[in-house]
Amino acid sequence: MPKPLSRILVIEDEPLVLREILKGLNAAARTLDNPFGIAFGGVATAQEALAAIESDGDIQAVIVDDKLYTLAGNGKRAGAKTLQMSALELVQRITGLRPELNVYILIAKEQEDEVVDALFTEAVDGYFYREERDYRGIYRILNAQIQEKARTPFTDQLKNYVWMAKDQWHTPGHSSGESLRGSPWVNDFYEFMGDHVFDADLSVSVPMLDSLMEPKGVIAEAQALAAKAFGARRTFFATNGTSTANKVIFQTLLAPGEKLLLDRNCHKSVHHGVVLSGAQPVYLDSALNRKFGLYGPVSKKTILEAIRRHPDAEALILTSCTYDGLRYDLAPIVAAAHAKGIKVIVDEAWYGFARFHPAFRPTAMEAGADYATQSTHKVLSAFSQASMIHVNDPGFREHLFRENFNMHTSTSPQYALIASLDVARKQAVMEGYKLLARTLMLARELREQINSTDMFRVLELEDLLPDEVRHDGIRLDPTKVTVDVSGCGYTVDELQKELFDRYNIQIEKSTFNTITLLLTIGTTRSKVSRLYDALMRIAREKRAARRLVRTPEIPAFTKLRYLPRDAYYCGGELVPVFDDQERVNRALRGRICADGIVPYPPGIPVLVPGQLITPDIAEYLARLLRSQKRIELHGIVHEGYQPCVRALRPQEEKALRRIG
Ligand SMILES: Cc1ncc(COP(=O)(O)O)c(C=O)c1O
Structure with a gap:
């Protein structure tokens, strides 16, 4: 060791x-x-x-x-x-x-x-x-x-309790794995997972382990250490991922009908948070890089214009960095929002490590944001679902936040997740700089190696930036490596399969002509070499380039007729996307959608609850549904073989307050 x-x-x-x-x-x-x-x-x-x-x-x-x-x-x-x-x-x-x-x-x-x-x-x-x-x-x-x-107060206490080996007369039911260990049917699961997974799976019945719902002991201490480490006034551990963290913040900041400025390209949890909070969303269109099918940040002009036009907004949420590693020049945006009294939330799901190396800073907290949510599990050493909420809001309403946090948090949180957040913070503080310096070096090497194949090309900031954000001070997180694969002779799906089946490599994500690789503090040089080796072998095959089919562009936002929450809670009716002759169903036109309809990828809603369905949108949905490469279309309901959209009934619309 x-x-x-x-x-x-x-x-x-x-x-x-x-x-x-x-x-x-x-x-x-x-x-x-x-x-x-x-x-x-x-x-x-x-x-x-x-x-x-x-x-x-x-x-x-x-x-x-x-x-x-x-x-x-x-x-x-x-x-x-x-x-x-x-x-x-x-x-x-x-x-x-x-x-x-x-x-x-x-x-x-x-x-x-x-x-x-x-x-x-x-x-x-x-x-x-x-x-x-x-x-x-x-x-x-x-x-x-x-x-x-270097202290990990929660983890240390958890270990102490496990070593004390108390007789357990409390949840969980497996009782340190006893129910599985001796079982001829399920002891293989126990063996596979290992003793400590079960030993450390405890519950709020153990007072010495504190309570995530009302932390006063070791969880409070661990959160305080995290706040100091991440440069926040307060930090909260979330065991349901950033998906839930975003919702908790929305419900704290936004009463029904209050305005939220949001990037239309934000994560679906943000859209769900709009429904839950009852907020009135003002969607900001993200810039699009057509050449590579990448939806990027929102232009500074669009954000500043929205702040100017909606000074009554309560909050603005942006994603930084984006999935592709593009990060905003946040400070001037935060300043403009604060000048109008608008709170700024930054979804840093992909950027939880940034505080620990100057190449990635400033973080959202450092740029003055009021809230930042981070999927510690995505990019640091925490277990899946373990996230952090950092708060700098001078007007933080703790009681309200606590109510909302508790509303979304299981009364039986997984203690291993809390411990992993404690440990991830310790590691980031003690050796984050060193590990990130190594990750940056590996990212540089990987870029050079990929480019040396003369077939695959890593996209640099200039390639990634859509024109409208070119002068916005946006920077690239080099640990997200997006590669142009258009010349390799495989479609992206074929390439992904080839990498997986033949070379044991699973990539992070793709568009019709790119793949994205994620380097983290867990990336090793041998992993980099294996990827290079695989790409080099594929390049040596010198296949003839294929025609790659673009994903159709998401239509522009239409009109939000009703608050998403109002529309969502209507029963509605199912309207088929195609008519009897398999043409686009004209009955969809002018109807109001009750669900969010999200093609994945890229994961941007083409319709949100309360939005007007135009002929263009109906056409777009039909095209996706007909496409050979069946894209997932979340929110579409299948009645038998008929793909349908849940739309508001006319009488339901009459009962709702129109907002647009
Ligand atoms: C931008 C963004 N925000 C939030 C989330 C949700 O994070 P989690 O998986 O921690 O719930 C994701 C997940 O991919 C994301 O990409």
Whole structure:
């Protein structure tokens, strides 16, 4: 089992002083308890310090001497005030690079007031008096600080309980797997899953494990550590994924009829949240990259225009980064929304790691968003369904949030999920920078290797960006690798099958001429090599390029006649998409849809509940249903062989309030 290593960097430009400090601290690390492998190293200039912090992912903390640093590093000594400012600037640069690091300052006693003032405004964890030379004391504090970050309060308590091996007179029914272990019929499941899956599957009947519904103990502690790590005021663990997290926030912020600005290309949970909350949606059309069939971000112009036209909106939700890795320049959008009192929610389902490497920042929280939802399970080491809700909203209504959170949360949450969030946070803080630096390097290598096949080509930001968002400051998360496969001689479906059947490779997603690969902190170099090898072999086949069939473009949004919730709760009637002669059914025209109709891929609703069905839309649905490549069409009801749309009855419409 590899042992942890925690390097602590001392930044001190007097060589003799530096040597003495390092000697004293390393001696303390050798002689005192050192479970985290603490070792001290030193540098003499700010430049060297920043370079070390950037290149060495094992650095966990820094000690900055306050009297030295000029970032120019030209060795000039200036007056005390200037020098102190430059130490603070150095601290800002350090935390800008790696906010998870602990930063301490070495000060002279007489500077206390000035420095303490500055500490309040900076993310500094504390200070030591230089003259005291209390190296054992300093070591103990640093050791305790690292221990604090590395704590997993919930997981530790869960393990404690399991080791205590109490007789269980409580749920769950399998009782630590007892019901399966001895069974001739189902013990194979027990064997397959392993002891601890069952041992750790506990319930709220165990008070020492706290309650997700009203956390006061180890869950509250774990959430507080997560809030600190992710730069939020508050963090909540969600065990039903970001799908539920989004709904909880909507129901907290939006009363029925209140306006929500949303990207039409957002996840279906957002559309479901509109129905549940009763909000009045204002859809923002996302930009479309026709060449690759990719629905991208919404243009800044569209967002700002919507904010201007709907200053009465309660909230705006955006997805950043998108599934394809495109992320907004959020700060100006957040500022514009806040100027009108509109709350900003950012769905960071695909971006939960971003805080831990500067290549991905700023995160939504850092850009000033009020809420961010993250599928920790998608991109960090948490179990599926384990997500986090981060809150920065100064007007956070905790009671309301709690009611909604509890409304959507099972009273029997899976404790392994909570533990995995605790552990995912610890890992992100302790080694996230290092792992993400490796992931970025692997992403670079993978890109080069794919391009070297001369058949497959990785799409860069310029290729991915639709024209209308080209000047919006959008950036690409390089861990999402989208590859143009149009020249390989396979259709995308054939290619996916070939990769799966022949090379054991499962990709993340596709369009008619691209595939997308997701790199995470779990990606290894051998996995990258295997993919390269597979693509190279396919490229060497030199098949003749095929004509690839485009997915028809989603028609523009029509009209929202009634609130989605009102329409959804109407009984409605089923109207067939085709008539008796297999033509598009004219009876659909002008009707109002009661369900969300979502072709998948790309997963954007062509109809939402309450929306007007136009001839174009009816035609579009018919085309998809007739297409050879049967796309999933969520929301279409099959009555026998007849595909139907649930539409409002005329008398139902009469009873509803029209909004458009
Ligand atoms: C943008 C976006 N938001 C939310 C979700 C839902 O996340 P979860 O799977 O954690 O429920 C997804 C899932 O794919 C997503 O792509």
